[in-house]
Amino acid sequence: MRLPAPLGLSAEAWYPADRQTVEEALACGDVDARTARDLGYTSLPVSEKTAPPDMAVLAARTLLARTGQNPADLGQLLHACVHYQGHDAWSAPHYVAHTLGAHDAVPVGLLQQCNGGAIGIESAVARLLADPDAGPALVTTADRFLMPSWHRWKSDYGMAAGDVATAVLVDRRTADADLLLHAVTTTVAAELEVMHRGEDGLNENPLSHSPMIDVRRPKRHFVRTYGTPFFLDAAARRITAAVTTCLAEAGLAPDDPRLRHAVLPRLGTKALEEAYAPPLAAATSAPQLDLGRASGHVGAGDLNASVADLAAQDLLAPGEFALLLNGGGGFTFTAMVVSAPQR
Incomplete structure:
Protein backbone atom coordinates (compact mmCIF):
# COMPACT_ATOMS: atom_id res chain seq x y z
CA MET A 1 0.00 0.00 0.00
CA ARG A 2 1.49 3.27 -1.18
CA LEU A 3 0.88 6.11 1.27
CA PRO A 4 0.35 9.65 -0.08
CA ALA A 5 2.24 10.92 2.98
CA PRO A 6 3.89 9.15 5.91
CA LEU A 7 1.79 8.27 8.95
CA GLY A 8 2.99 8.31 12.52
CA LEU A 9 3.66 5.12 14.48
CA SER A 10 4.28 5.01 18.21
CA ALA A 11 4.62 1.70 19.99
CA GLU A 12 5.08 -0.04 23.33
CA ALA A 13 5.68 -3.66 24.27
CA TRP A 14 4.71 -5.08 27.68
CA TYR A 15 6.80 -7.91 29.12
CA PRO A 16 5.95 -9.81 32.32
CA ALA A 17 8.45 -9.87 35.16
CA ASP A 18 8.89 -13.65 35.04
CA ARG A 19 11.05 -15.49 32.52
CA GLN A 20 12.06 -19.04 31.78
CA THR A 21 15.65 -19.25 30.60
CA VAL A 22 16.69 -21.87 28.10
CA GLU A 23 18.88 -23.42 30.81
CA GLU A 24 15.81 -23.81 33.04
CA ALA A 25 13.83 -25.30 30.17
CA LEU A 26 16.60 -27.80 29.47
CA ALA A 27 16.87 -28.75 33.13
CA CYS A 28 13.15 -29.53 33.51
CA GLY A 29 12.83 -31.30 30.15
CA ASP A 30 10.69 -28.69 28.42
CA VAL A 31 13.14 -28.67 25.52
CA ASP A 32 15.96 -30.93 24.34
CA ALA A 33 19.44 -29.69 23.53
CA ARG A 34 19.16 -30.05 19.75
CA THR A 35 15.86 -28.17 19.60
CA ALA A 36 17.24 -25.46 21.87
CA ARG A 37 20.19 -24.98 19.50
CA ASP A 38 17.88 -24.83 16.47
CA LEU A 39 15.64 -22.26 18.16
CA GLY A 40 18.46 -20.07 19.46
CA TYR A 41 16.41 -18.37 22.16
CA THR A 42 17.99 -17.32 25.45
CA SER A 43 14.75 -16.99 27.44
CA LEU A 44 10.97 -16.69 27.16
CA PRO A 45 8.77 -14.22 29.08
CA VAL A 46 6.04 -15.95 31.12
CA SER A 47 2.78 -14.34 32.28
CA GLU A 48 1.19 -16.65 34.82
CA LYS A 49 -0.99 -14.02 36.53
CA THR A 50 -1.98 -11.47 33.88
CA ALA A 51 -4.50 -12.47 31.20
CA PRO A 52 -3.85 -11.45 27.59
CA PRO A 53 -6.45 -8.65 27.33
CA ASP A 54 -5.10 -7.13 30.54
CA MET A 55 -1.58 -7.43 29.12
CA ALA A 56 -2.81 -5.46 26.10
CA VAL A 57 -4.35 -2.83 28.36
CA LEU A 58 -1.05 -2.41 30.24
CA ALA A 59 0.87 -1.90 26.99
CA ALA A 60 -1.76 0.50 25.68
CA ARG A 61 -1.96 2.58 28.87
CA THR A 62 1.78 3.10 28.84
CA LEU A 63 1.66 4.13 25.19
CA LEU A 64 -1.32 6.46 25.55
CA ALA A 65 0.20 8.16 28.60
CA ARG A 66 3.56 8.63 26.89
CA THR A 67 2.07 10.04 23.69
CA GLY A 68 -0.61 12.14 25.42
CA GLN A 69 -3.27 10.45 23.32
CA ASN A 70 -6.77 10.69 24.81
CA PRO A 71 -8.42 7.25 24.43
CA ALA A 72 -11.78 8.99 23.93
CA ASP A 73 -10.44 10.38 20.63
CA LEU A 74 -9.47 7.03 19.16
CA GLY A 75 -11.47 6.03 16.09
CA GLN A 76 -10.63 2.34 15.99
CA LEU A 77 -9.16 -0.36 18.22
CA LEU A 78 -7.89 -3.49 16.54
CA HIS A 79 -6.86 -6.43 18.73
CA ALA A 80 -5.02 -9.46 17.36
CA CYS A 81 -4.23 -12.75 19.06
CA VAL A 82 -3.31 -16.35 18.39
CA HIS A 83 -4.38 -18.11 21.58
CA TYR A 84 -7.13 -18.07 24.22
CA GLN A 85 -7.94 -14.63 25.64
CA GLY A 86 -9.57 -15.64 28.92
CA HIS A 87 -13.27 -16.13 28.25
CA ASP A 88 -15.63 -17.90 25.84
CA ALA A 89 -18.12 -16.34 23.41
CA TRP A 90 -16.85 -12.90 24.36
CA SER A 91 -15.05 -10.03 22.64
CA ALA A 92 -11.57 -9.21 23.90
CA PRO A 93 -11.30 -6.11 21.63
CA HIS A 94 -14.40 -4.60 23.25
CA TYR A 95 -12.95 -5.36 26.69
CA VAL A 96 -9.71 -3.56 25.83
CA ALA A 97 -11.62 -0.55 24.47
CA HIS A 98 -13.94 -0.47 27.49
CA THR A 99 -11.11 -0.76 29.99
CA LEU A 100 -9.08 1.98 28.31
CA GLY A 101 -12.04 4.35 28.02
CA ALA A 102 -11.91 4.28 24.21
CA HIS A 103 -15.70 4.50 24.05
CA ASP A 104 -15.94 5.79 20.47
CA ALA A 105 -13.31 3.50 18.99
CA VAL A 106 -14.72 0.73 16.84
CA PRO A 107 -13.33 -2.54 18.30
CA VAL A 108 -12.21 -5.12 15.75
CA GLY A 109 -10.83 -8.58 16.47
CA LEU A 110 -8.25 -10.06 14.12
CA LEU A 111 -7.58 -13.78 13.70
CA GLN A 112 -4.64 -13.71 11.30
CA GLN A 113 -2.46 -16.09 13.31
CA CYS A 114 1.08 -14.77 13.79
CA ASN A 115 0.60 -11.92 11.32
CA GLY A 116 -2.36 -10.39 13.14
CA GLY A 117 -0.56 -7.34 14.52
CA ALA A 118 0.90 -6.46 11.13
CA ILE A 119 -2.49 -6.83 9.45
CA GLY A 120 -3.91 -4.64 12.21
CA ILE A 121 -1.54 -1.81 11.31
CA GLU A 122 -2.32 -2.22 7.61
CA SER A 123 -6.07 -2.18 8.31
CA ALA A 124 -5.71 0.93 10.47
CA VAL A 125 -3.80 2.66 7.66
CA ALA A 126 -6.53 1.79 5.15
CA ARG A 127 -9.22 3.31 7.37
CA LEU A 128 -7.25 6.48 8.00
CA LEU A 129 -6.66 6.93 4.27
CA ALA A 130 -10.28 6.19 3.37
CA ASP A 131 -11.97 8.39 5.99
CA PRO A 132 -10.50 11.85 6.58
CA ASP A 133 -12.64 12.19 9.72
CA ALA A 134 -11.44 8.96 11.34
CA GLY A 135 -9.53 9.38 14.58
CA PRO A 136 -6.21 7.68 15.35
CA ALA A 137 -6.22 3.88 15.55
CA LEU A 138 -4.80 1.71 18.30
CA VAL A 139 -3.55 -1.77 17.40
CA THR A 140 -3.02 -4.17 20.29
CA THR A 141 -1.78 -7.74 20.43
CA ALA A 142 -1.51 -10.10 23.37
CA ASP A 143 -0.88 -13.80 23.78
CA ARG A 144 0.16 -16.12 26.56
CA PHE A 145 0.92 -19.78 26.16
CA LEU A 146 0.12 -21.85 29.23
CA MET A 147 -0.41 -25.53 29.84
CA PRO A 148 -2.48 -27.61 29.58
CA SER A 149 -3.63 -26.09 26.27
CA TRP A 150 -0.27 -24.88 24.88
CA HIS A 151 3.27 -26.00 25.62
CA ARG A 152 5.42 -22.98 24.86
CA TRP A 153 8.40 -25.14 23.78
CA LYS A 154 6.71 -28.21 22.28
CA SER A 155 3.43 -27.26 20.61
CA ASP A 156 5.05 -26.16 17.36
CA TYR A 157 8.17 -26.54 15.26
CA GLY A 158 10.49 -23.66 14.45
CA MET A 159 9.52 -21.45 17.37
CA ALA A 160 8.97 -21.27 21.10
CA ALA A 161 6.35 -18.93 22.47
CA GLY A 162 6.77 -15.95 24.79
CA ASP A 163 4.00 -14.06 26.58
CA VAL A 164 4.10 -10.44 25.38
CA ALA A 165 1.60 -7.67 24.61
CA THR A 166 2.06 -4.77 22.21
CA ALA A 167 0.29 -1.50 21.45
CA VAL A 168 0.83 0.61 18.33
CA LEU A 169 -0.76 4.00 17.72
CA VAL A 170 -1.35 4.77 14.04
CA ASP A 171 -1.97 8.48 13.50
CA ARG A 172 -1.94 11.13 10.80
CA ARG A 173 0.06 13.33 13.17
CA THR A 174 3.76 12.71 12.76
CA ALA A 175 5.45 15.46 14.75
CA ASP A 176 5.87 13.44 17.94
CA ALA A 177 5.63 9.92 16.54
CA ASP A 178 8.28 7.33 17.36
CA LEU A 179 8.59 6.35 13.69
CA LEU A 180 7.20 7.28 10.31
Whole structure:
Protein backbone atom coordinates (compact mmCIF):
# COMPACT_ATOMS: atom_id res chain seq x y z
CA MET A 1 0.00 0.00 0.00
CA ARG A 2 1.49 3.27 -1.18
CA LEU A 3 0.88 6.11 1.27
CA PRO A 4 0.35 9.65 -0.08
CA ALA A 5 2.24 10.92 2.98
CA PRO A 6 3.89 9.15 5.91
CA LEU A 7 1.79 8.27 8.95
CA GLY A 8 2.99 8.31 12.52
CA LEU A 9 3.66 5.12 14.48
CA SER A 10 4.28 5.01 18.21
CA ALA A 11 4.62 1.70 19.99
CA GLU A 12 5.08 -0.04 23.33
CA ALA A 13 5.68 -3.66 24.27
CA TRP A 14 4.71 -5.08 27.68
CA TYR A 15 6.80 -7.91 29.12
CA PRO A 16 5.95 -9.81 32.32
CA ALA A 17 8.45 -9.87 35.16
CA ASP A 18 8.89 -13.65 35.04
CA ARG A 19 11.05 -15.49 32.52
CA GLN A 20 12.06 -19.04 31.78
CA THR A 21 15.65 -19.25 30.60
CA VAL A 22 16.69 -21.87 28.10
CA GLU A 23 18.88 -23.42 30.81
CA GLU A 24 15.81 -23.81 33.04
CA ALA A 25 13.83 -25.30 30.17
CA LEU A 26 16.60 -27.80 29.47
CA ALA A 27 16.87 -28.75 33.13
CA CYS A 28 13.15 -29.53 33.51
CA GLY A 29 12.83 -31.30 30.15
CA ASP A 30 10.69 -28.69 28.42
CA VAL A 31 13.14 -28.67 25.52
CA ASP A 32 15.96 -30.93 24.34
CA ALA A 33 19.44 -29.69 23.53
CA ARG A 34 19.16 -30.05 19.75
CA THR A 35 15.86 -28.17 19.60
CA ALA A 36 17.24 -25.46 21.87
CA ARG A 37 20.19 -24.98 19.50
CA ASP A 38 17.88 -24.83 16.47
CA LEU A 39 15.64 -22.26 18.16
CA GLY A 40 18.46 -20.07 19.46
CA TYR A 41 16.41 -18.37 22.16
CA THR A 42 17.99 -17.32 25.45
CA SER A 43 14.75 -16.99 27.44
CA LEU A 44 10.97 -16.69 27.16
CA PRO A 45 8.77 -14.22 29.08
CA VAL A 46 6.04 -15.95 31.12
CA SER A 47 2.78 -14.34 32.28
CA GLU A 48 1.19 -16.65 34.82
CA LYS A 49 -0.99 -14.02 36.53
CA THR A 50 -1.98 -11.47 33.88
CA ALA A 51 -4.50 -12.47 31.20
CA PRO A 52 -3.85 -11.45 27.59
CA PRO A 53 -6.45 -8.65 27.33
CA ASP A 54 -5.10 -7.13 30.54
CA MET A 55 -1.58 -7.43 29.12
CA ALA A 56 -2.81 -5.46 26.10
CA VAL A 57 -4.35 -2.83 28.36
CA LEU A 58 -1.05 -2.41 30.24
CA ALA A 59 0.87 -1.90 26.99
CA ALA A 60 -1.76 0.50 25.68
CA ARG A 61 -1.96 2.58 28.87
CA THR A 62 1.78 3.10 28.84
CA LEU A 63 1.66 4.13 25.19
CA LEU A 64 -1.32 6.46 25.55
CA ALA A 65 0.20 8.16 28.60
CA ARG A 66 3.56 8.63 26.89
CA THR A 67 2.07 10.04 23.69
CA GLY A 68 -0.61 12.14 25.42
CA GLN A 69 -3.27 10.45 23.32
CA ASN A 70 -6.77 10.69 24.81
CA PRO A 71 -8.42 7.25 24.43
CA ALA A 72 -11.78 8.99 23.93
CA ASP A 73 -10.44 10.38 20.63
CA LEU A 74 -9.47 7.03 19.16
CA GLY A 75 -11.47 6.03 16.09
CA GLN A 76 -10.63 2.34 15.99
CA LEU A 77 -9.16 -0.36 18.22
CA LEU A 78 -7.89 -3.49 16.54
CA HIS A 79 -6.86 -6.43 18.73
CA ALA A 80 -5.02 -9.46 17.36
CA CYS A 81 -4.23 -12.75 19.06
CA VAL A 82 -3.31 -16.35 18.39
CA HIS A 83 -4.38 -18.11 21.58
CA TYR A 84 -7.13 -18.07 24.22
CA GLN A 85 -7.94 -14.63 25.64
CA GLY A 86 -9.57 -15.64 28.92
CA HIS A 87 -13.27 -16.13 28.25
CA ASP A 88 -15.63 -17.90 25.84
CA ALA A 89 -18.12 -16.34 23.41
CA TRP A 90 -16.85 -12.90 24.36
CA SER A 91 -15.05 -10.03 22.64
CA ALA A 92 -11.57 -9.21 23.90
CA PRO A 93 -11.30 -6.11 21.63
CA HIS A 94 -14.40 -4.60 23.25
CA TYR A 95 -12.95 -5.36 26.69
CA VAL A 96 -9.71 -3.56 25.83
CA ALA A 97 -11.62 -0.55 24.47
CA HIS A 98 -13.94 -0.47 27.49
CA THR A 99 -11.11 -0.76 29.99
CA LEU A 100 -9.08 1.98 28.31
CA GLY A 101 -12.04 4.35 28.02
CA ALA A 102 -11.91 4.28 24.21
CA HIS A 103 -15.70 4.50 24.05
CA ASP A 104 -15.94 5.79 20.47
CA ALA A 105 -13.31 3.50 18.99
CA VAL A 106 -14.72 0.73 16.84
CA PRO A 107 -13.33 -2.54 18.30
CA VAL A 108 -12.21 -5.12 15.75
CA GLY A 109 -10.83 -8.58 16.47
CA LEU A 110 -8.25 -10.06 14.12
CA LEU A 111 -7.58 -13.78 13.70
CA GLN A 112 -4.64 -13.71 11.30
CA GLN A 113 -2.46 -16.09 13.31
CA CYS A 114 1.08 -14.77 13.79
CA ASN A 115 0.60 -11.92 11.32
CA GLY A 116 -2.36 -10.39 13.14
CA GLY A 117 -0.56 -7.34 14.52
CA ALA A 118 0.90 -6.46 11.13
CA ILE A 119 -2.49 -6.83 9.45
CA GLY A 120 -3.91 -4.64 12.21
CA ILE A 121 -1.54 -1.81 11.31
CA GLU A 122 -2.32 -2.22 7.61
CA SER A 123 -6.07 -2.18 8.31
CA ALA A 124 -5.71 0.93 10.47
CA VAL A 125 -3.80 2.66 7.66
CA ALA A 126 -6.53 1.79 5.15
CA ARG A 127 -9.22 3.31 7.37
CA LEU A 128 -7.25 6.48 8.00
CA LEU A 129 -6.66 6.93 4.27
CA ALA A 130 -10.28 6.19 3.37
CA ASP A 131 -11.97 8.39 5.99
CA PRO A 132 -10.50 11.85 6.58
CA ASP A 133 -12.64 12.19 9.72
CA ALA A 134 -11.44 8.96 11.34
CA GLY A 135 -9.53 9.38 14.58
CA PRO A 136 -6.21 7.68 15.35
CA ALA A 137 -6.22 3.88 15.55
CA LEU A 138 -4.80 1.71 18.30
CA VAL A 139 -3.55 -1.77 17.40
CA THR A 140 -3.02 -4.17 20.29
CA THR A 141 -1.78 -7.74 20.43
CA ALA A 142 -1.51 -10.10 23.37
CA ASP A 143 -0.88 -13.80 23.78
CA ARG A 144 0.16 -16.12 26.56
CA PHE A 145 0.92 -19.78 26.16
CA LEU A 146 0.12 -21.85 29.23
CA MET A 147 -0.41 -25.53 29.84
CA PRO A 148 -2.48 -27.61 29.58
CA SER A 149 -3.63 -26.09 26.27
CA TRP A 150 -0.27 -24.88 24.88
CA HIS A 151 3.27 -26.00 25.62
CA ARG A 152 5.42 -22.98 24.86
CA TRP A 153 8.40 -25.14 23.78
CA LYS A 154 6.71 -28.21 22.28
CA SER A 155 3.43 -27.26 20.61
CA ASP A 156 5.05 -26.16 17.36
CA TYR A 157 8.17 -26.54 15.26
CA GLY A 158 10.49 -23.66 14.45
CA MET A 159 9.52 -21.45 17.37
CA ALA A 160 8.97 -21.27 21.10
CA ALA A 161 6.35 -18.93 22.47
CA GLY A 162 6.77 -15.95 24.79
CA ASP A 163 4.00 -14.06 26.58
CA VAL A 164 4.10 -10.44 25.38
CA ALA A 165 1.60 -7.67 24.61
CA THR A 166 2.06 -4.77 22.21
CA ALA A 167 0.29 -1.50 21.45
CA VAL A 168 0.83 0.61 18.33
CA LEU A 169 -0.76 4.00 17.72
CA VAL A 170 -1.35 4.77 14.04
CA ASP A 171 -1.97 8.48 13.50
CA ARG A 172 -1.94 11.13 10.80
CA ARG A 173 0.06 13.33 13.17
CA THR A 174 3.76 12.71 12.76
CA ALA A 175 5.45 15.46 14.75
CA ASP A 176 5.87 13.44 17.94
CA ALA A 177 5.63 9.92 16.54
CA ASP A 178 8.28 7.33 17.36
CA LEU A 179 8.59 6.35 13.69
CA LEU A 180 7.20 7.28 10.31
CA LEU A 181 5.38 4.66 8.25
CA HIS A 182 6.05 4.93 4.52
CA ALA A 183 4.59 1.75 3.02
CA VAL A 184 3.07 -1.59 3.96
CA THR A 185 2.52 -4.59 1.68
CA THR A 186 0.89 -7.97 2.29
CA THR A 187 1.06 -11.02 0.05
CA VAL A 188 -0.94 -14.23 0.39
CA ALA A 189 -0.28 -17.96 0.04
CA ALA A 190 -3.65 -19.41 0.99
CA GLU A 191 -2.65 -22.83 -0.36
CA LEU A 192 -0.46 -23.16 2.73
CA GLU A 193 -3.38 -23.17 5.19
CA VAL A 194 -3.18 -26.96 5.08
CA MET A 195 0.13 -26.80 6.94
CA HIS A 196 -1.75 -26.08 10.17
CA ARG A 197 -4.69 -28.39 9.38
CA GLY A 198 -3.07 -31.51 7.95
CA GLU A 199 -5.54 -34.29 7.38
CA ASP A 200 -7.68 -33.32 10.35
CA GLY A 201 -11.40 -32.92 9.89
CA LEU A 202 -13.26 -29.85 11.12
CA ASN A 203 -14.61 -30.78 14.53
CA GLU A 204 -17.49 -29.46 16.59
CA ASN A 205 -15.59 -28.30 19.66
CA PRO A 206 -12.18 -26.79 20.56
CA LEU A 207 -9.31 -29.16 21.41
CA SER A 208 -11.13 -32.11 19.86
CA HIS A 209 -8.10 -33.15 17.85
CA SER A 210 -5.84 -33.34 20.89
CA PRO A 211 -6.05 -32.18 24.53
CA MET A 212 -3.06 -29.91 23.97
CA ILE A 213 -2.62 -27.76 20.87
CA ASP A 214 -0.20 -29.72 18.68
CA VAL A 215 0.80 -27.87 15.53
CA ARG A 216 3.58 -30.39 14.96
CA ARG A 217 1.15 -33.14 13.94
CA PRO A 218 -0.42 -31.35 10.92
CA LYS A 219 3.01 -30.01 9.94
CA ARG A 220 4.38 -33.56 9.80
CA HIS A 221 1.49 -34.52 7.53
CA PHE A 222 2.16 -31.48 5.35
CA VAL A 223 5.83 -32.43 4.94
CA ARG A 224 4.95 -36.05 4.11
CA THR A 225 2.33 -34.98 1.57
CA TYR A 226 3.82 -31.90 -0.08
CA GLY A 227 7.45 -31.79 1.02
CA THR A 228 9.40 -28.98 2.65
CA PRO A 229 10.49 -27.45 -0.71
CA PHE A 230 6.84 -26.78 -1.54
CA PHE A 231 6.53 -24.51 1.49
CA LEU A 232 9.93 -22.87 1.06
CA ASP A 233 9.27 -22.07 -2.61
CA ALA A 234 5.80 -20.66 -1.96
CA ALA A 235 7.02 -18.61 1.00
CA ALA A 236 10.07 -17.30 -0.87
CA ARG A 237 8.00 -16.05 -3.79
CA ARG A 238 5.54 -14.21 -1.50
CA ILE A 239 8.27 -12.80 0.74
CA THR A 240 10.23 -11.52 -2.25
CA ALA A 241 7.11 -9.94 -3.72
CA ALA A 242 6.15 -8.28 -0.42
CA VAL A 243 9.61 -6.86 0.20
CA THR A 244 10.21 -5.73 -3.39
CA THR A 245 6.83 -4.03 -3.67
CA CYS A 246 7.06 -2.39 -0.25
CA LEU A 247 10.49 -0.91 -0.94
CA ALA A 248 9.34 0.42 -4.30
CA GLU A 249 6.23 1.98 -2.76
CA ALA A 250 8.41 3.62 -0.11
CA GLY A 251 10.65 5.05 -2.84
CA LEU A 252 13.69 3.02 -1.81
CA ALA A 253 16.07 0.97 -3.92
CA PRO A 254 16.94 -2.48 -2.51
CA ASP A 255 20.50 -1.29 -1.85
CA ASP A 256 19.63 2.20 -0.60
CA PRO A 257 22.31 3.13 1.98
CA ARG A 258 19.65 4.74 4.15
CA LEU A 259 18.04 1.31 4.65
CA ARG A 260 19.71 0.45 7.94
CA HIS A 261 17.91 -2.77 8.96
CA ALA A 262 15.84 -5.60 7.52
CA VAL A 263 14.05 -6.90 10.61
CA LEU A 264 13.21 -10.61 10.83
CA PRO A 265 10.23 -12.26 12.53
CA ARG A 266 10.84 -13.69 16.01
CA LEU A 267 11.01 -17.31 14.94
CA GLY A 268 13.66 -19.87 15.78
CA THR A 269 17.09 -19.40 14.22
CA LYS A 270 16.89 -22.47 11.99
CA ALA A 271 13.43 -21.51 10.69
CA LEU A 272 14.67 -18.03 9.90
CA GLU A 273 17.75 -19.35 8.11
CA GLU A 274 15.67 -21.72 5.99
CA ALA A 275 12.52 -19.74 5.17
CA TYR A 276 12.99 -16.02 5.73
CA ALA A 277 16.62 -14.96 5.54
CA PRO A 278 17.35 -16.19 1.97
CA PRO A 279 14.47 -14.45 0.14
CA LEU A 280 14.95 -11.34 2.29
CA ALA A 281 18.65 -11.23 1.36
CA ALA A 282 17.74 -11.68 -2.31
CA ALA A 283 15.32 -8.76 -2.16
CA THR A 284 17.48 -6.26 -0.25
CA SER A 285 21.10 -5.90 0.80
CA ALA A 286 20.12 -4.22 4.09
CA PRO A 287 21.70 -5.95 7.14
CA GLN A 288 19.29 -8.38 8.73
CA LEU A 289 18.30 -7.72 12.34
CA ASP A 290 16.97 -10.37 14.75
CA LEU A 291 15.27 -8.88 17.82
CA GLY A 292 13.63 -12.01 19.16
CA ARG A 293 16.29 -14.04 20.98
CA ALA A 294 15.15 -12.96 24.46
CA SER A 295 11.42 -12.82 23.72
CA GLY A 296 10.67 -15.90 21.68
CA HIS A 297 7.87 -15.79 19.16
CA VAL A 298 5.18 -13.55 20.67
CA GLY A 299 2.08 -14.79 18.87
CA ALA A 300 0.31 -12.11 16.85
CA GLY A 301 2.73 -9.37 17.89
CA ASP A 302 6.14 -10.15 16.39
CA LEU A 303 6.29 -7.23 13.97
CA ASN A 304 4.63 -4.83 16.41
CA ALA A 305 7.11 -5.70 19.16
CA SER A 306 9.91 -4.99 16.72
CA VAL A 307 8.40 -1.59 15.88
CA ALA A 308 8.52 -0.84 19.61
CA ASP A 309 12.11 -2.07 19.90
CA LEU A 310 13.31 -0.03 16.93
CA ALA A 311 12.12 3.10 18.69
CA ALA A 312 12.94 2.22 22.30
CA GLN A 313 16.46 1.05 21.52
CA ASP A 314 17.25 3.96 19.16
CA LEU A 315 18.17 1.54 16.39
CA LEU A 316 17.55 4.15 13.69
CA ALA A 317 19.21 7.53 13.36
CA PRO A 318 17.07 10.38 11.99
CA GLY A 319 16.48 9.83 8.29
CA GLU A 320 17.40 6.14 8.41
CA PHE A 321 14.93 3.46 7.31
CA ALA A 322 14.10 -0.10 8.36
CA LEU A 323 12.13 -2.77 6.59
CA LEU A 324 10.19 -5.12 8.86
CA LEU A 325 9.11 -8.55 7.63
CA ASN A 326 6.58 -10.88 9.17
CA GLY A 327 4.55 -13.94 8.31
CA GLY A 328 1.61 -15.83 9.73
CA GLY A 329 -0.06 -19.19 9.25
CA GLY A 330 -2.59 -19.30 6.50
CA PHE A 331 -0.29 -17.80 5.06
CA THR A 332 0.16 -14.06 4.78
CA PHE A 333 3.45 -12.18 4.60
CA THR A 334 3.71 -8.49 5.43
CA ALA A 335 6.56 -6.06 4.75
CA MET A 336 6.61 -2.57 6.23
CA VAL A 337 9.00 0.37 5.77
CA VAL A 338 9.50 2.86 8.60
CA SER A 339 11.98 5.62 9.28
CA ALA A 340 13.17 7.65 12.24
CA PRO A 341 11.81 11.20 12.01
CA GLN A 342 14.00 14.24 11.75
CA ARG A 343 13.59 16.08 15.03
